[in-house]
Amino acid sequence: MTLKSNARKTAAALLRPFGMELVRSARDLDDFLEPGKQRDAIFRRVAVVAGDWLQNQSIAPWHQNFDIEHEVREFFGDYLASPFRETSGGSRIGNLLWLDLLAKALAPDVMLDSGTFRGASAWALSRGNPSARVFSFDIDMSQLLLRVPGVDYVESDWTQQDVTGQNMLCYFDDHVDQCRRVREAAKRGVSIAVFDDDYDVSQFAPMAHGGFSLPKLSFCFDESLGDGEVIAWREAGRRYEWTVPKGELDAVRGLVGQYQRLPDISAPFGVDQMPYSIAVLKR
Numbered sequence: 009m010t011l012k013s014n015a016r017k018t019a020a021a022l023l024r025p026f027g028m029e030l031v032r033s034a035r036d037l038d039d040f041l042e043p044g045k046q047r048d049a050i051f052r053r054v055a056v057v058a059g060d061w062l063q064n065q066s067i068a069p070w071h072q073n074f075d076i077e078h079e080v081r082e083f084f085g086d087y088l089a090s091p092f093r094e095t096s097g098g099s100r101i102g103n104l105l106w107l108d109l110l111a112k113a114l115a116p117d118v119m120l121d122s123g124t125f126r127g128a129s130a131w132a133l134s135r136g137n138p139s140a141r142v143f144s145f146d147i148d149m150s151q152l153l154l155r156v157p158g159v160d161y162v163e164s165d166w167t168q169q170d171v172t173g174q175n176m177l178c179y180f181d182d183h184v185d186q187c188r189r190v191r192e193a194a195k196r197g198v199s200i201a202v203f204d205d206d207y208d209v210s211q212f213a214p215m216a217h218g219g220f221s222l223p224k225l226s227f228c229f230d231e232s233l234g235d236g237e238v239i240a241w242r243e244a245g246r247r248y249e250w251t252v253p254k255g256e257l258d259a260v261r262g263l264v265g266q267y268q269r270l271p272d273i274s275a276p277f278g279v280d281q282m283p284y285s286i287a288v289l290k291r
């Protein structure tokens with residue numbers, strides 16, 4: 009038995025009583041097809057799905073026509089070279105590619121990224137539309153891996169800064185109650201809000217953060233929820249409850265002109281990720 013495998017066994021035994029296990033750290037796309045026909049087919053499939061949505065959406069005019077398959081291919085190369093391939097915590101290839109495509113196609117003049125973490129979403133938004141002003145907010149900037157030139161990184165909640173623009177897009181990936189984020193965005197004149205982790209009522213438990221992240225925006229559009237209904241779930245061994253505030257959900261729904269789930273472009277890369285939802289806010 010080698011020294012290495014002994015150390016691994018000891019570490020695993022130490023972690024087990026705390027309900028933790030030792031797993032090999034992996035990065036996105038460490039195991040992937042080499043360049044060739046089959047890999048090209050993946051890029052084509054992703055471009056067809058994304059292109060179909062982008063060309064048919066009625067959220068915003070398509071400002072900039074571009075070759076989507078070429079963009080997918082270029083993005084893939086840049087993502088492989090990026091420092092954002094850790095699979096824990098941050099956004100992964102499919103969703104980051106959506107941020108790049110939305111930023112490029114819808115061309116907002118100001119983009120706000122709430123929840124910087126390692127910096128992946130700010131990088132993808134800025135990559136798609138380098139001429140826009142980009143602000144990236146986090147209450148803890150200590151995990152930031154890459155500062156993209158031209159992006160303003162701000163260590164605070166986004167509501168602490170006065171940002172104005174003609175056509176603002178906000179990306180929320182900060183574990184904060186999404187109805188609160190819609191109210192804040194509507195008040196500040198944001199046109200488009202994109203949400204990560206907008207799980208429906210049957211799936212939200214792993215992303216509830218003890219109820220701090222509730223309600224999800226999807227709850228506002230869920231006709232099955234009744235006022236005062238109590239939803240209970242278990243999270244990390246504890247039981248939690250949340251009571252449906254129907255009036256509040258309806259009020260937030262009234263601020264939203266369009267609400268859609270983006271199609272899944274992660275699966276063709278072999279990545280399992282909840283696709284974003286996108287809301288157009290009434291002006």
Ligand SMILES: C[S@@+](CC[C@H](N)C(=O)[O-])C[C@H]1O[C@@H](n2cnc3c(N)ncnc32)[C@H](O)[C@@H]1O
Nearest residue numbers: 098099123124125128129145146147165181182
């Ligand atoms: C899932 S990570 C963000 C991942 C990142 N957007 C990406 O694409 O890789 C969530 C981040 O939200 C941050 N956060 C928590 N509360 C926040 C707040 N009120 N405003 C901004 N960021 C917040 C956390 O510190 C954490 O870094």
